[in-house]
Amino acid sequence: MTDVLDLVDVTVVRDGKKLLAGIDWRIADGERWVLLGPNGAGKTTLLQIVAAQMHPTAGSATVLGSTLGKVDVFELRTRIGLSSASLDGRIPNRERVRDVVLTAAYGKMARFREDYEEADTGRAEDLLSWWGLEGFAERTFGTLSSGERKRAMVARALMTDPELLLLDEPASGLDLGGREDLVRRLSNHAADPASPVTVLVTHHVEEIPPGFTHAMLLRQGAVVASGPSELTLTSENLSATYGVPLHVQTYEGRYYARGL
Numbered sequence: 481m482t483d484v485l486d487l488v489d490v491t492v493v494r495d496g497k498k499l500l501a502g503i504d505w506r507i508a509d510g511e512r513w514v515l516l517g518p519n520g521a522g523k524t525t526l527l528q529i530v531a532a533q534m535h536p537t538a539g540s541a542t543v544l545g546s547t548l549g550k551v552d553v554f555e556l557r558t559r560i561g562l563s564s565a566s567l568d569g570r571i572p573n574r575e576r577v578r579d580v581v582l583t584a585a586y587g588k589m590a591r592f593r594e595d596y597e598e599a600d601t602g603r604a605e606d607l608l609s610w611w612g613l614e615g616f617a618e619r620t621f622g623t624l625s626s627g628e629r630k631r632a633m634v635a636r637a638l639m640t641d642p643e644l645l646l647l648d649e650p651a652s653g654l655d656l657g658g659r660e661d662l663v664r665r666l667s668n669h670a671a672d673p674a675s676p677v678t679v680l681v682t683h684h685v686e687e688i689p690p691g692f693t694h695a696m697l698l699r700q701g702a703v704v705a706s707g708p709s710e711l712t713l714t715s716e717n718l719s720a721t722y723g724v725p726l727h728v729q730t731y732e733g734r735y736y737a738r739g740l
């Protein structure tokens with residue numbers, strides 16, 4: 481079986497600085513990963529490689545069987561769903577929520593004169609409903625709360641029925657209720673065998689939805705630990721990742737961390 485992702489010794493250098501140093505990462509079909517690390521660890525840079533938005537300076541990156549540098553990345557990107565704060569910022573506030581999701585079918589950020597099939601409109605409505613936004617289709621994006629915007633962006637990322645879903649900090653800025661709602665929905669998403677392989681970037685172990693099978697911990701552009709969640713998300717590994725002594729506890733599939 482082909483890996484969904486195979487990174488070998490991936491290094492990214494910008495302005496003489498190593499943002500990523502010798503990253504190896506394999507993801508197989510059906511896996512759900514979280515990527516954790518402190519500010520500046522290189523999470524977004526790594527996600528950009530996985531999203532085929534950036535090439536490594538050295539090493540090789542094979543995404544969905546295609547090796548970056550040897551394929552048409554525009555075709556490859558249509559098979560990858562991405563939700564991030566920077567994409568959110570590019571959606572016009574006047575855009576209708578249905579179109580925020582729908583326009584992903586054409587890789588657009590706003591609706592212009594495209595004709596959409598009824599099947600596309602139906603899929604957009606279904607995704608809005610799955611992510612708790614039924615009744616929001618006619619609202620404009622600018623009127624949504626932070627939590628609603630995040631869920632609309634996840635729905636948008638799923639519009640093209642991607643084989644790989646990348647979520648960059650979908651819970652950032654949410655209040656406790658909003659975070660818990662998103663964690664529950666992402667846990668349901670993880671449990672659905674029809675869901676694509678998913679990589680979720682977060683700063684907080686409390687935001688890891690139950691059912692996420694694997695974790696990678698990054699610090700200063702290098703991997704501290706990587707593998708099955710329960711073996712990787714340990715007090716020792718998280719302390720090494722964040723550079724402070726931490727104690728990690730688990731309860732019903734959730735993770736909690738506190739300083740010692």
Ligand SMILES: Nc1ncnc2c1ncn2[C@@H]1O[C@H](COP(=O)(O)OP(=O)(O)OP(=O)(O)O)[C@@H](O)[C@H]1O
Nearest residue numbers: 494495497499517518519520521522523524525526
């Ligand atoms: N073009 C660039 N030139 C130089 N340094 C860069 C460039 N882009 C990013 N960096 C630096 O690379 C490091 C990693 O950035 P990145 O955004 O990948 O980290 P992150 O783990 O996603 O951080 P955060 O959690 O704060 O979002 C940071 O120190 C950042 O300042």
